Amino acid sequence: MFLKRLECSACGLEHEWSRLQNLCRSCNKPLFAIVDLAAASYTMTRETLLTRDKSLWRYREVLPLPSDVEPVSLGEGGTPLLHAERVGNDVELWIKDESSNPTQSFKARGMSVAVSMAKYLGATKLAVPSAGNAGGALAAYAARAGMETHVFMPRDTPRANVVECRELGAHVTLIDGLITDCAAEIARRKANEGWFDMSTLKEPYRVEGKKTLGYELAEQLNWRLPDVILYPAGGGTGLIGMWKAFDEMEALGWIGKNRPRMFAVQAAGCAPIVRAFEAGEKNAAEFQNAHTIASGLRVPKAIGDFLMLKILRESNGGAVAIDDEEMIRVAREVGVAEGLFVCPEGAACFAALKLLRSAGTIASGQRVVIFNTGSGIKYLEAYDAD
Ligand SMILES: Cc1ncc(COP(=O)(O)O)c(C=O)c1O
Ligand SMILES: [Zn+2]
Numbered sequence: 001m002f003l004k005r006l007e008c009s010a011c012g013l014e015h016e017w018s019r020l021q022n023l024c025r026s027c028n029k030p031l032f033a034i035v036d037l038a039a040a041s042y043t044m045t046r047e048t049l050l051t052r053d054k055s056l057w058r059y060r061e062v063l064p065l066p067s068d069v070e071p072v073s074l075g076e077g078g079t080p081l082l083h084a085e086r087v088g089n090d091v092e093l094w095i096k097d098e099s100s101n102p103t104q105s106f107k108a109r110g111m112s113v114a115v116s117m118a119k120y121l122g123a124t125k126l127a128v129p130s131a132g133n134a135g136g137a138l139a140a141y142a143a144r145a146g147m148e149t150h151v152f153m154p155r156d157t158p159r160a161n162v163v164e165c166r167e168l169g170a171h172v173t174l175i176d177g178l179i180t181d182c183a184a185e186i187a188r189r190k191a192n193e194g195w196f197d198m199s200t201l202k203e204p205y206r207v208e209g210k211k212t213l214g215y216e217l218a219e220q221l222n223w224r225l226p227d228v229i230l231y232p233a234g235g236g237t238g239l240i241g242m243w244k245a246f247d248e249m250e251a252l253g254w255i256g257k258n259r260p261r262m263f264a265v266q267a268a269g270c271a272p273i274v275r276a277f278e279a280g281e282k283n284a285a286e287f288q289n290a291h292t293i294a295s296g297l298r299v300p301k302a303i304g305d306f307l308m309l310k311i312l313r314e315s316n317g318g319a320v321a322i323d324d325e326e327m328i329r330v331a332r333e334v335g336v337a338e339g340l341f342v343c344p345e346g347a348a349c350f351a352a353l354k355l356l357r358s359a360g361t362i363a364s365g366q367r368v369v370i371f372n373t374g375s376g377i378k379y380l381e382a383y384d385a386d
Contacts, residue, residue: 002040003064006031006204009307017064020121022202023303030201030304032244033208035062037251046254049219054078056109056212062248063212064117064205071116072145074102076109077212081220081369086337087350090364091357094226096217097340098373103164105296105343105374107137109213110206110237111198115141117205118196124148127195129182131234131295132161133374138198139168150195152182158295160378178290180301200235201304207241214245217369218255226260227366228317230352232345232373233264233273234299236308243311260369261362262317264308265345265352267292270300271321273308278319282306293324293382294344296373318361320352327351328383331376344379346372 006015010029015021021031040061052058056077065071079100084093098106115138118126127150128138135151142149149170153162154177165172175182183199190197200206218225225246231239239262249255264273269292276284284305290298302308312319324344331347334340342350349370356362376383 001064001066002036002061004034004036007034018121020118020123020196021204022197030207030307031204033064033204035248037062037248041252046219046223056112056209056216059212059215062215063113063208065113065120069116069120071112072119072141073112074108074140074144076101076112077216079216081217082338082340084338087334088368089357091353091362092365092367093353094221094367094369095338095340096213096369096371098371099340099343099375103133103136103140104378105133105137106210106213106238106371107133108140110134110200110209111137111141113209114198114203114205115145115147118198118203119145119147123196125150125193125195126198127152127186127190127193128198129153129179129186130157130161131179131298132157132378133296134200135170135172136161136164136168139165139170142170143168150186150193152185154178154182154298158379158381160380161295179299180286200237201240201302207237207244210238210241211245211248213238213371214242215249217242218245218249223255225255225258226369228263228362228368229260230263230265230349230368230370232294232297232348232371233266233308234297235302236264236273236304238371238373239264239311240304240307259315262311262315263352263356264312264317264319265348266319266321267294267297267327267348268321268323270298271319272300272302273305273312274319274321276305276309277312282309284309293379294327294348296343296345297348318356320355322348322351331383335376340372341376342372343374343376344382345374346370
């Protein structure tokens with residue numbers, strides 16, 4: 001294993017990786033895993049990757065977990081990058097279809113890595129606040145690992161997510177409130193209950209799993225990153241993870257200095273990052289009365305807000321809000337045109353592409369990647385409303 005240490009993403013304070021960690025003990029911001037890339041590069045090269053399985057554990061050298069420990073895996077990662085045949089119009093559009101992951105969303109990536117590490121470091125009971133898909137993914141990986149899981153979700157989370165968690169053996173608590181209220185409930189109870197908090201970015205390894213989105217994308221595009229990435233951002237873990245992957249790949253000598261322009265796509269009813277981006281703020285204020293059918297985007301306050309905003313600005317990207325009716329309409333368009341039943345979060349990115357094209361923010365001919373982060377099948381109430 002080439003994990004060296006954990007480092008605070010805000011103040012740089014070092015933390016040991018060899019015990020369970022949540023936030024920085026000095027400033028309460030997220031911790032990042034620092035990997036010895038020079039050592040990793042002896043065995044993991046662009047050529048050796050060609051011979052490996054397609055699961056995200058193909059990038060084992062840049063992931064945590066000692067090399068003699070078996071990961072908790074259900075075959076996550078290795079998802080298709082599909083060329084959009086019709087909806088791209090005048091850009092070269094690619095869709096990274098994450099719905100083919102275990103439990104049908106990209107949350108599987110983070111949970112495979114984070115549950116593997118939590119188990120290795122001795123956790124026995126896990127807890128997570130979830131907008132829906134993260135809970136399902138944690139329930140699956142914890143079941144696989146033989147661990148106890150507690151999932152806290154808003155009462156109006158899509159039914160499929162709730163049923164899935166229960167069927168996978170998780171203890172499910174429905175809260176009258178938002179994901180932030182679920183997180184507060186876990187924070188209040190975790191010490192007494194002996195739960196390890198698996199909240200995104202409050203635990204250092206979900207972002208490591210999500211960074212494989214960046215490695216896979218580069219590999220599938222033959223090590224030439226796209227001009228633009230559109231990502232549906234709630235907590236922002238995928239965005240932050242991909243950005244980390246790009247820096248690591250540059251250090252490995254696999255890609256150059258150029259970065260895609262990164263766009264965060266949010267729901268009009270919950271757009272804290274869009275607001276903060278437009279106001280030139282470094283942090284995002286909590287978004288009041290958050291509501292959207294794109295449950296994964298119903299995150300009124302994200303602990304990684306400052307990291308997301310930095311990436312959007314450094315990459316000359318931006319942030320776009322889409323309303324729910326448009327997501328539903330565009331999801332049907334994508335379904336008919338491309339044969340993909342996308343989640344509302346993914347649909348929002350297609351709608352954002354249209355907006356950015358008509359505003360001229362994205363030029364014609366650009367190579368654009370959209371992340372369809374999950375399957376529409378989990379959102380039947382939203383799609384079957386009429
Ligand atoms: C389908 C889907 N897309 C996007 C997101 C947002 O992900 P992130 O927290 O990485 O921003 C979520 C989170 O729940 C989700 O379930
Ligand atoms: Zn710190």
